[in-house]
Amino acid sequence: MSVRKAAIHHQLIDEFLDQVCKPVKAKEMHPDIRQEITAHLEERIEELISEGMTEEEAVRMAIARMGSPEEVGRQFHQVHKPRTEWTLILLLALLIGIGLVAMLAMQTALEDNDRVSNAGFFEKKAVFGIIGLVAVAVIYFVDYRKLQAYSSYLYFIVVMVMLLAKLEGVTISGSGSWFVVGAVSINVPMTATYLFMITLAGMIRPREPKSSSFLIKIRTFIKELFVYLIPGWLYLLNPTLPAFMLYVSGLSALLLFAGKWRTWLAYIVGMAAAAGLMLLYGTGARIEYVTNRLLAYVDPASNPDANFMAARSLEAIRSAGLWGHGFGVKNDRLGYIYSDMIYTYLIYSLGWAMGLLIAFAFAALLIRAAGVVSKLSDPYGKRIVVGVITILSVQFGWNMLMCVGLLPITGISLPLIGYSTFSMVVDMAAIGVILSVYRRKDIFASRPTMQSE
Template identity: 35%
Template sequence: MARSILTNPAVAAYLDTVCAQVKAKAVHDDIRLEIVGHLEELVSEKLESGLKTEEAVAEALKAMGNPVEIGKGLHAAHRPSMEWNLIGLILIMVALAVISLVAVHASDERLYRSGSVFVFGACGIIAMVAIMFVNYRRLLRLSWPLYWGTVLLMALTQLYGVEINGSTQWIVIASIGFNVFHASPYLLLIAIAGILHLEKKRDVHGKGIDRITVLLRNGIVLAIIPISLYIITSSMAHMLIYVLSVSVLLLLSGNWRLLLATGVSGTVLFTVWQMLNPDIHNLLWGRVNAYIHKNPDAIYQTVKSVEAIRSGGLWGQGLDKEVVIPYATSDMLFSYLVHSFGWVFGAVIIVSSLLMTTRLFKVGKKLRDDYAKKLVIAVMAVLMVRMFWNILMCLGWIPVIGMEMPLLLWHSSGTVIEFAALGLVLGAYRRKDMVSNSAPIQYQV
């Protein structure tokens, strides 16, 4: 019946008129299928009443209504949407960042010159707005290239990178530095979101040995390769961000088998590496034991951070250059801000971080497209891990591992990556009603 109706010139003209009013071309096929389904029912009723086919089709089209008006109504339902709640939270974080930058600049003018850091922030916000208007699904076909490109960039950093503060994580081109390992969790998680989406579609047809092969391959891709690179470069903080973020993504995606496979693979790899490197093993577990037993000499940074927070009071002590907080302009920024502006300001940061994480989770739940959901979860996971580990370690509740607060500290190209990732989220939400339910999947390995 559907084929005969679609070949009818009157029906074809009707569908074309409806779709002409809808600018979101991706949903045209869905609209056609939906209208044809209603027409089939109406035509069947008319045929049963004794009308001929052409008459039945004409009566059915008349009963459907004016195609222009229907098209306009569908256009209103499928036009871009803005997630104003999330945008509002981002603006709050930007305002907090500006205040933080002023405080950091007052603390150490040599390390942070206000002009350069505002350039990073401005570039990040521009990138966020630009990416918001790009069709995020174009990134799906680039999932595997993005993954391998990030892995290759991480490896090349060790060969051609620049050592800063004893760690080779930067690539500098024409005096412009890019912290590859700071950006790597975002890039890898965005790539893995696409890879998982592609594998979910492929698993429908995979059976037995094929599923086991895919599971093993993904275990290598998600665990062995990235963790090996983090271990070789001693990027423990970034490895922790990556591992926890991937775990959140797999957990919320319901991929229990892959979560188990990557967990076992990563644990075995990390254990073997420690056995082969006893000095690193002693250093890592020495720090853990020092934190557990609260050795004041070994947790000096934590002690000073907690002292600064306690001395902040309700409204803070002002921009005190004499206060001793190790890494006050980086890892312990939260501690310095609470000391300077008080517990109320610290509560604002914590509540804003909680609200942003919650909002990102809710945005993900609202999206129909599985790929969009995974993208949002991936971005949420990285931001959530970095935000709350930083806050908790400043409070002295978990060990200090060198993890900076995202979005509040504008000091490198990593800031641009953070805002760009949020642009992907806003773009996914913007197109939530413009994506076909039967969007084609392009497989790529």
């Protein structure tokens, strides 16, 4: 047996490696740590043997010069230990807390409304908030990197679920493709936006090298474009304009972040053409409803009735003042105060101060999440965070801006705060994915320099 093989299997080395790895909580790093230390020891052992030592003496001397195994292990642990983004967690808790306060206000404001008086806004929000926290905790400890190898399979599953929702889903609030399981309503297209971001983040490949033939580049380009267009077409077929907007925004961010601007441009052209055909030749009340909303925003005088929600929202905000009209105050002129108009109602009841608090909390959460990207070395993790942040940002930004009349009202709810059950769990789980990526930012990154005396 060669000196190198003998060293690898030497009992003393194995015992030393076991002691080094014991303080390192990132167990994923143990194989790499063992391999690195073994290679370093082998090199030193060969030098000592060449100086005249026996193998046994060389092994013992090399290990002794490494120093205390506990200290070496602590050094590795400091470099590779899991990280927690506590600020992100605190901001998430703040927004969930505001959401619970909002639901208490809803119950007070709507207590005389027979249709929604027994809805149990606060209780349901609290229950699903707990479920969301469990989801965050579970996802936090799951190694997201294992998903990348299965991205294509997960993509196919999500596409199939979207098709099933189109064929078998129920219609809620004028929008189809919902699954109802007991008391839980699942908006499949909205949920799928996050899933598509995670799967496509793992499917994006580097550009073909310049040495590749033109036919290979064209074939790869068409194949990728087709993969990106399929979900967009499914969103248009449902049709669910808010989910379609989120998907287009999220994938645009992924492609541009990956430097694939040509693919992005072709994708935007393809989606615009498909959306145009849908609006021109589509039928059904939902298409007509969305079209009227968009036209009314562009030209309010053309259809004043279609823009009445925006007008009433502005009216409520202007009358609020700094501290609002009081907790749980009624507003019979403002509809959907528990969903689309929750931001408007919170300003109306608790004032501009509450509106600013929500805006600053969301902005801080998104900025903090965006800061995670700059701290990552894993391209797959970076793309996941970019996609998730984009989905959250568009929801937050669009809802706020539509409430103040700067964007058309399209049915995009305020994440985490509005009355939602399963959707809130999904939004929280998405933040859990960001926390999972951040937790492993220093794993498989730099290693402490190995030094021997």
